[in-house]
Amino acid sequence: MAEYDLSKTLIPYLDRHLSFPLLAHLVETGVFPADEVQVAQYELAKGTNMFDYAVSLFQQIYPNQEVPKEFEEKRVNAVSTHERLEHEAQAVLDVITIPDVAQALRQDKNQNLQYLKDNFNLTLEQITALYNFGKFQYSYGNYSGAADYLYHFRVLSTDPDLTISAHWGKLASDILTGKWEVALEELNSLREAIDSRTPAPFASVSSSANNNTPAVDPALSQLHSRTWLVHWSLFVYFNHDQGRALLLETFLSPAYLNTIQTSCPWILRYVAAAAIITSPTPTSKSSSVPQSSRVKNAVREVVKVIQMENYQYEDPVTAFLMQLHVEFDFESAQKELQKAEKVVLDDFFLGQFHDEFLESARCLVSEAYCRIHQRIDIGDLSDRLNLPRAEGEKWIVNLIRETRMGQDAKIDLEKNLIQISRPPQPVYQSVIEKTRGLAIRTQALGAAIARSGAAAAQANVSTSVQVQSVEPVAAVV
Structure with missing residues (x-):
């Protein structure tokens, strides 16, 4: 594979x-x-x-x-560097761990920096020693120590770039130490920091151009940051207890779905797998955390995205959903499920969810099969589920008895058949559901147009200011 x-x-x-x-x-x-x-x-x-x-x-x-021999030379240099950075960082740590100092610190970082400077002669450069030592500890594998120093630096620092870098280092350290609750908090904090970094105004971009320094496109920089965050977050979402539902909440949001479609369509494997795993099964445990409508309808939403992005990415996991919910080709879905089972088993993030994935996938096949057919041969459906006849019959009977399918299905064990008697859905109900979906999409599109219009208006105002400031100079020349 x-x-x-x-x-x-x-x-x-x-x-x-x-x-x-x-x-x-x-x-x-x-x-x-x-x-x-x-x-x-x-x-x-x-x-x-x-x-x-x-x-x-x-x-x-x-x-x-x-x-x-270079390894021994690097080891000697690393020992001396470690001693120097530890001495510099410890001087700062000795001050901020004083109980009176810890109580005096506030939310305002500038105020905290001024307080430390006035009372202990600590400058921003000295506080940066916490960052340098934390980064050095991370480089030789002391992840818990790195997390502590980077956290203290992030609380005190007023440097936005180093603060974001400390965010990334703290997240990586929490992941590598397996502290998934802390890592989830750090992940959410970093995502808020990335999402809140709005594009710079026109004046700042033009000023950097006047200084002959390359201007970085803020939107492109934000896209790159989100792309990296999507990949790093896989460690958290596939190890935290509620991670699969949280993955769907994040990755199916407009900003991150656009990031996946633009920069990393291969992440659709994990979105599809999470949608399948979180779908209810007879053996799944009821979660104490209520699921949002986005998570409940995840399979439907993911299928739409997979259908759109099928031209640039496809694997057995995404192909299984395509064959099942778009093509309604159960034979092809059966073959793709056989390959998807091996793919999931070998995947670093999905391997531990192999049994849950397979159970949920079989439930999806059964529901789709029963939705289309009225008389179903249990043996034939067992083959569609890649189960032996005897095991498949027990599994299907258990599925029907313990799910909502039991209201519409009757089992004839003598003929080995399932009889589906589902009342047809009223036409007006279908119209209402489609109209509701169109209304939600229209509202979202209107909001997006309003935001882009406001941004364009702000850009025009900034441009006019720049032109007005240049005109007098041009007149003098």
């Missing part, structure tokens, strides 16, 4: 430390030759301060060669 493995596609959007678990998983699954994966691990480790790990990988790959 190497052709469906996404590791090579995902790793360019991950920090090198986050890539190590994916490569370790490839060694376990055997999707790629182990020696090739070890070479990739070594190339990643060389760029970190985890010298012992890099040396062990080098010895495994090249058993007859001498370890390069």
Whole structure:
């Protein structure tokens, strides 16, 4: 199943430390030759301060060669750097951990900085030592220590760029230490920070152009940040208890759905898998957290997106939903489900949900099959579900008895048939549902047009200001 493995596609959007678990998983699954994966691990480790790990990988790959001397030189430099950064950071940490100082700090970072400067002669440059030491600890694998220092820096720093960088480092550290509740809070905080970074006004863009410095498109920068956040968030959403529902809430929102469609359509595998996993089954446990309409109707929404993006991405997971809900080809859906089962089992993020995925997928097939047919041979439906006849009969009978299908279906065990007697849906009800959907989409489109109109008007005003300020100069010339 190497052709469906996404590791090579995902790793360019991950920090090198986050890539190590994916490569370790490839060694376990055997999707790629182990020696090739070890070479990739070594190339990643060389760029970190985890010298012992890099040396062990080098010895495994090249058993007859001498370890390069550069590793020992880097180790000596790293020890001296560690001592220096620790001394600088500890001077700041000793001040901010004083109980009276901790109580005196407020929400206003500028006020806190002025307080520390007046009372303890701490400057912004000294506070940056927390960031430098946290980043260095992260580089040699002390993720819990890195998280602590980056958190303290982020609370005090007024530098927006370094604060965002500390956000990313803190999120990666929480992921690598397996603190999923804390990681989810950090993920939400980082997403709010990225979403709130509105495009810069026209004046700032023109001023950077006048200074002969390349102007960065704010919208493009925000798109890149969201693309990276989508990939990093997979670690959190597929390990947190409520992660699959939260993934659907985030990824199906307009901003992030547009990001996926524009920059990373392969993420549709995980959106589709999450939609299938969260769909109700007879064996699923009732969640104490109420689901939103977006999560409840996730399969329907995901199918629409998959249908639109089918030209640029397709795999057995997305193809299964396409064949089932668009083509209504149950034979093809059966074949795609067989391949999707293997894809999910080998996938780093989806492997632990293999059984849930398969159970939910079979429920979707059964519901769609029973919606179309009135008389169903239980043995034939068992084949559609990739189940042995005896096991399939038990599974189907249990499904009908424990779901809403039991209201419309009757089981004839003598003839091994299911009789569906579903009353036809009134025409006016169908019209009401379609009209409601059109009304919601029209409202969303109107709001988007209003926002774009307001942005264009602001741009025109800024342009006119620039022109008026230039005209007197031109007249003098």
